[in-house]
Amino acid sequence: MGKKVRVRFAPSPTGDLHVGNIRTALFDWAYARHTGGTFIFRIEDTDTTRVTDEYIAAAIDTLRWLGLQWDEGPEVGGEFGPYLQSQRLEIYAHWAQKFLDQGDAYYCFCTAEELEARREAQKSANVAPGYDGKCRNLSTQEIADFRDQGRPAVIRMRMPEGETKFVDRIRGEIVFDHKYVPDFVLARADESPLYTLAVAVDDILMKVTHVLRGEDLLSSTPRQIRVYQAMGVKEEDFPTFAHLPFVMGQDNAKLSKRNGEVSIAWYRDKGFLPEAICNYLALLGWSPGDDVENITMQQLTELFTVERVNSSPARFDMKKLESINGDKIRALTLDDFLSRALPFLLESRVISGTDKEIALVKAALPIIQERITRLDEISGMLKFLFVKTFSIEESSLSKVTDSAAKSVLRRSLEDLTALTSWTHTNIEEVLRAALIEDLGLKPRIAFGVVRVSVTGSTISPPLFESMELLGKDSSLARISAALSL
């Protein structure tokens, strides 16, 4: 080796980045960081009909949010830019022409309809569908005739007979017989490049040393290698390939909207922490070993090696993600937790953002920190502290209306009114003395009644702390309101 590691994450943003993309990006990033190499972010936008500026912007935003800093790429630049393939068109045109001149590529005049018809024929004849090489050896006369007819021509790469052999860092030696690798198109009739041309050219020009990407690209590797060869690159300068296993949906199908949300934007909105997403995704197809699971981004870069990546596909499990998310939330410092919680409270309009509100939120967060698995649960748990017109939820109303409940409320109101120092320990002391010791009630019954009257729900943060935060006036007002229901 000796060469400095350069890895790239090169998505084609035809939609929001999804779980699978991110897992790939994460491994690329972790590998670069682990080896002290360079992490390159490149946008593959050669398919202008499907890639949009919005999706590109979203991809950039998502990577930023996840904390996967790139060393070269959009917005940060770099020595081998530009990093948007749409800005590198003349480079691809140059190489396509060179391949043509060398005889490695040729013009193909077959129309889409003709190709389609022949593919159908191949299928019904039980032959692998693929280009049949019709235009491979056209004479100059034939080419001229097609040109005269005004037929458009694509540029096709010639696959010589033989085989391509390479060592995949995850799967070992892989061999493809060229019989199953048909001549492929490098550029459209309008000369715009295709992925097959652009990736290979860019990986070489950007001096990429390791290609870590999805398993779906495994069978396109011989085509890339073919381009390297046509470029005159020596075999020892080819990048090393490592094809990562798939991330699939719960039901073993490919991840899609239908089974589990795939867009990272959705996870962000739901209140998943970026470090939780990364930690969980890192565990899909990789493991640090030694029964370790909960790791920081820093540890990931220290522990990550391609050797420990599995070759078998993994299923995405939302439950486990939530569990890890809960762990990460519990590990947050109060200030960090606060800054992450605020956007959700603002968004749901539980608070408007005044200093007073924020101070109350900060005081309340510790009592809910271990009770949530996602940030979007915060609003529901704290809204009782902020609502202007308080009401008890429908399903819990019956808890406070029977006569036994009334006596609990009456007694609570009485004893609490006399309490001067409104702290949760004092509140608890008073209520225990009155309801448990004096009235002889079971704690869960007695406190349950008070809980519903004060928080409006049978489920809430710890009662006494909640009452302290709510304040004496509001707490007593709610109890007396419940009394008159």
Added chain:
RNA sequence: GCUCCUGUAGUCUAUAUGGGCGAGGACGUCACCCUCUCAAGGUGAAAACCAGGGUUCGAAUCCCUGCAGGAGCGCCA
């Protein structure tokens, strides 16, 4: 159809190069404990080597076949 990849509990995985694997951990599930609800935490339980052959003193670990799942075969990436 053809080519390629993959196969440890419901899920993710650990067991560096075959022998403490009579299979370990985590999520989930169930039970119990703790407890003012909900959580968190603690304890415990059920739960797996795809099948069949071989190689070997010994295989979950290596080989073959079968089966199952997935991917690719585009003027998509």
